[in-house]
Amino acid sequence: MASDNTNNATQRPYPRIIPDIDNWPIYTLSKDREQLIESVIDETLENILKKNPTEKDIHDELAKAVYLEKIRVERPWKTDAPDEKTFWNGVKNKLVQLESHPDNKIDEEKAILRTIIHRYVHEIVGNFNKGTYNFAERFVPFAFNRLLNASHSRAFTRLFGNKRDLLKSIHLIGEIEQVRELAKDGIIVAVPTHSSNIDSITVGWGISAIGLPAMFYGAGLNLFSVRFLAYFMNRLGAYRVDRRKKNAVYLEALKTYSTQVITKGGHSLFFPGGTRSRSNVVESQLKLGLLGTALEAQRRLILETNGQSFKKVYVVPVTMNYGFVLEAKELIDEHLKNVGKERYFVPSDKSSSSFKILKFMYRFFTADADFTIAFGKCMDIFGNPVDKQGNSLDHNGNMIDIRDYFRSHGQLTNDTQRDSVYTKMLSEAIVVAFKKNNVALPEHVIAFAAFKLFQKKHHTSDLYSVLRMAEEFRELTREELKQAVASIVKELSKLEHKEEIRVDPIVAAEDLDLLIDYAIKKLGVYHQKRPLLKTRKGTIKCQDMKLLLFYHNRLEGYGLEKHV
Amino acid sequence: MSDKTSVGVVGSGSFGTAVANLLAENSHVFLYSRRADNVVSMANARMSSGQQLHPNITPTDDIGLIAKECYVIFPIVSSDGFKEVIRTMAPFLRPDHILIHGTKGLALKKKGLEKLKEKSRISNRNVLTMSQLIRRESVVVRVGSMAGPNLAREIAQEMPAATVIASRFDEVIHEGHRLLTSPRFQVYGSYDIIGVELAGVLKNILAIGSGIVSGLNLGENARALLITKGWAEIIKLSEVLGADVKSFLGLAGIGDIIATCSSPSSRNFSVGFRLAKGEKIKAIQTSMEEVAEGINTIRIANGLANFHGIHCPIIKTLYQGIFEDLNVQTGIEYLMRSRRSMDVEFL
Known part of the structure; x- marks a missing residue:
């Protein structure tokens, strides 16, 4: 809870479900940080040895890891430890020396493996500091509030009243009560969509605003290169996820850490899409690695108690909906460049200066952009919906005993192939939930309508030829835009009725003129070239087709194009 | 127990x-x-x-x-x-x-x-x-x-x-x-x-077609033409439904089609055979003890082809022959209209 001397802006709409931080799972687990690290190292080593039963297997696994890491260190990031090259050269040399000393080779290789794991685990594991949390919780809304009030004097449209505060600028909607209720006895695994670098901050703030304890959360390593962010993230439960490291040893360490944290009752959060959605389309392909750890944790929790009384893991899909994505231009450029050759895509550590991130955040809040965090219905680890008490339900509303998923012929069994299919099922259920909880903001509606109209006028479905359209053709009359928006709004309302999407109140109000004016004003307001702009003639012009495509993409996949 | x-x-x-x-x-x-x-x-x-x-x-x-x-x-x-x-x-x-x-x-x-x-x-x-x-x-x-x-x-x-x-x-x-x-x-x-399910389901369409070929004594060349080209249409439809083409080369694909399209004991084959002999589809269905799945499958396949814009002349002609009383001779002429296209386009 914010201190009394801060103003209304920082008041929490939802009380903490566990008032005392000392009782938060993240706090109690972080107190035993060293023990947790040791346990993760031991188990990672054990898992790797189990998967690589022969001496040759271990040797090959090590050789692969060294090979991949030697390539990676050639293009270092700011966050990389300064001794990376030395370390990996050292490992390589040791492996080469071992070739000529066949005695005791297996033990030596195991020792090398342990050293690598030790390094990785120390890199991954985060920490939680009560003081920093208390400070951040007061500071962040305060800082945001100052930013918002600073922008207050600007002539931006005020839709949510005169009194600007963080809670009014960021909308928290969805199944908040259910999440709060289930977090009391169960373990929450929150899985948000990922659009922007500021997601880590905003979703963290959102979790705190709905009164949940801080969570262990997986954050991309590139974010840690921003010192100011790194300071907080290192102390607020963030753990590092380095998408460049694709070797089996690293992945095993990361997964073991996540599994142990969840099994020990730590609420967790990670972005299952793995990286920001470059095209801005709601994620439809998820990474299964970390999702699988939630399933593995649930399996362990059931086995530990031999199925008697066990803690349940609940998955909460969260959609982050921005009317203005700061790095939109960079993202859509990367998307278009990499369509069809994703396999060769090397992620960069852009947005790597504190100044840039702060500038982004400043722009975001002063731009008065629409931003909504929608919490979807909680599901069990198999993607089944759960009721208020956390019971898993089938399609007909009958209760399911989830222990049965881990049984074969009546016995609880361990079957990794089966679990991998369950993880795929869960990812399919999350993808469906993402789509249902996506919020159609005014900016998305207008971008969708305009882009589809350009496509129609150009008589082509070929994306690239629409993007190359000459500027003089990139103009629409207000009437034609209004007509298209009207059809889309009508269709969106039907979809919302069927619970296939969420619709922003301004869109739902069906005041088309207000919607169009509002959306044009807001759409990508801080981009240098505006996706849509009113001309003096009263027509609507597009200055940047790629940006228009980017915002339009958020409503792809709903069959809305048939109605333009 | x-x-x-x-x-x-x-x-x-x-x-x-x-x-x-x-x-x-x-x-x-x-x-x-x-x-x-x-x-x-x-x-x-x-x-x-x-x-x-x-x-x-x-x-x-x-x-x-x-x-x-x-x-x-x-x-x-x-x-x-x-x-x-x-x-x-x-x-x-x-x-x-x-x-x-x-x-x-x-x-x-x-x-x-x-x-x-x-x-x-x-x-x-x-x-x-x-x-x-x-x-x-x-x-x-x-x-x-x-x-x-x-x-x-x-x-x-x-x-x-x-x-x-x-x-x-x-x-x-x-x-x-x-x-x-x-x-x-x-x-x-x-x-x-x-893929395995769809291969098993959709091949029934060709079993009916194969029965028609036998009923009309059109010969083995015609049967092979029907099955091969019909199979290509089926594969294209199945891809839309999420199947892996490889399954169509296996036992549930080619294996099943060889058995069903050459066997008079197949229910779907006999539907085609009797259609060719001039019986009406309703009369055939009423007289059968068990369901010939191919009849409903053709309806769905035809609807899928319409929706997704997939060119399926064989499925379309069979549909018309069964449900729209298309004259058999017209049907054959339609199918034999020369089209300049490549042979294997679906792989």
């Missing part, structure tokens, strides 16, 4: 009975029929669908008993009664049940199969395979499909054969293998359950 070593077969038609007899060589089998009088007569005469019942088979009309006593159940009923059977069984099913179906049909999410017309459009999102129907209507996830060249009459005569058990789960494939394998029956596995 509580050790649950029994296996259930739901549906006592000719294929259901044949599968029950195969399973009974390794396990005790409950064979379900929803008609109590049928159960009594099976129990007394030890016969079902013209086949002698293995001593290990217990006929029953108690679906709850099957769910309670068996971890592995084989639903083998016609596609139009499939949903009802699963709904009846659903309250008794749990996530640790394994369901391996042997039904070669499709279902629509929304009603209206009977109302489909030549120009009707069906989206892939509205079509369900039987495994998807099981997932939708019950809590069961360990779902498998059994498909391949498995003419019920030949299996009943204990002739050698093989099948494919397809499932996303290793466990389901292993169970299918364990329960069905015998000196006269081989079992192969596949992870592409949708």
Whole structure:
């Protein structure tokens, strides 16, 4: 809870479900940080040895890891430890020396493996500091509030009243009560969509605003290169996820850490899409690695108690909906460049200066952009919906005993192939939930309508030829835009009725003129070239087709194009 | 009986009975029929669908008993009664049940199969395979499909054969293998359950076509042309539904089509044959004891082709021949119109 001397802006709409931080799972687990690290190292080593039963297997696994890491260190990031090259050269040399000393080779290789794991685990594991949390919780809304009030004097449209505060600028909607209720006895695994670098901050703030304890959360390593962010993230439960490291040893360490944290009752959060959605389309392909750890944790929790009384893991899909994505231009450029050759895509550590991130955040809040965090219905680890008490339900509303998923012929069994299919099922259920909880903001509606109209006028479905359209053709009359928006709004309302999407109140109000004016004003307001702009003639012009495509993409996949 | 070593077969038609007899060589089998009088007569005469019942088979009309006593159940009923059977069984099913179906049909999410017309459009999102129907209507996830060249009459005569058990789960494939394998029956596995199901379902369209070719004495060249080019259309449709083309080259694909399209004992083949001899489709359907799945499948395939804009001249002509009284000669002329296109375009 914010201190009394801060103003209304920082008041929490939802009380903490566990008032005392000392009782938060993240706090109690972080107190035993060293023990947790040791346990993760031991188990990672054990898992790797189990998967690589022969001496040759271990040797090959090590050789692969060294090979991949030697390539990676050639293009270092700011966050990389300064001794990376030395370390990996050292490992390589040791492996080469071992070739000529066949005695005791297996033990030596195991020792090398342990050293690598030790390094990785120390890199991954985060920490939680009560003081920093208390400070951040007061500071962040305060800082945001100052930013918002600073922008207050600007002539931006005020839709949510005169009194600007963080809670009014960021909308928290969805199944908040259910999440709060289930977090009391169960373990929450929150899985948000990922659009922007500021997601880590905003979703963290959102979790705190709905009164949940801080969570262990997986954050991309590139974010840690921003010192100011790194300071907080290192102390607020963030753990590092380095998408460049694709070797089996690293992945095993990361997964073991996540599994142990969840099994020990730590609420967790990670972005299952793995990286920001470059095209801005709601994620439809998820990474299964970390999702699988939630399933593995649930399996362990059931086995530990031999199925008697066990803690349940609940998955909460969260959609982050921005009317203005700061790095939109960079993202859509990367998307278009990499369509069809994703396999060769090397992620960069852009947005790597504190100044840039702060500038982004400043722009975001002063731009008065629409931003909504929608919490979807909680599901069990198999993607089944759960009721208020956390019971898993089938399609007909009958209760399911989830222990049965881990049984074969009546016995609880361990079957990794089966679990991998369950993880795929869960990812399919999350993808469906993402789509249902996506919020159609005014900016998305207008971008969708305009882009589809350009496509129609150009008589082509070929994306690239629409993007190359000459500027003089990139103009629409207000009437034609209004007509298209009207059809889309009508269709969106039907979809919302069927619970296939969420619709922003301004869109739902069906005041088309207000919607169009509002959306044009807001759409990508801080981009240098505006996706849509009113001309003096009263027509609507597009200055940047790629940006228009980017915002339009958020409503792809709903069959809305048939109605333009 | 509580050790649950029994296996259930739901549906006592000719294929259901044949599968029950195969399973009974390794396990005790409950064979379900929803008609109590049928159960009594099976129990007394030890016969079902013209086949002698293995001593290990217990006929029953108690679906709850099957769910309670068996971890592995084989639903083998016609596609139009499939949903009802699963709904009846659903309250008794749990996530640790394994369901391996042997039904070669499709279902629509929304009603209206009977109302489909030549120009009707069906989206892939509205079509369900039987495994998807099981997932939708019950809590069961360990779902498998059994498909391949498995003419019920030949299996009943204990002739050698093989099948494919397809499932996303290793466990389901292993169970299918364990329960069905015998000196006269081989079992192969596949992870592409949708592909295997669709190959088994859609080939019935060509079985009807093949029957027409025989009924009209058009010769083996014409049959090969029909099957090969029809198969290409089927593969294109199946890709829209999420199938892997490779499955169409396996036992459930080419294997099944060779058996079905050349066998007069296939129900779908005989529908085509009788159509060619001038009988009307309604009269043929009324006179048949069991459902020829191919008839409904053509309707759905035609609707899918319309919706997704896939060029399917063979499916279209068969549709018109069956439902629109297209003159046979006109149909053949239409199909033989020369088109300059490449041979294999679907791979």
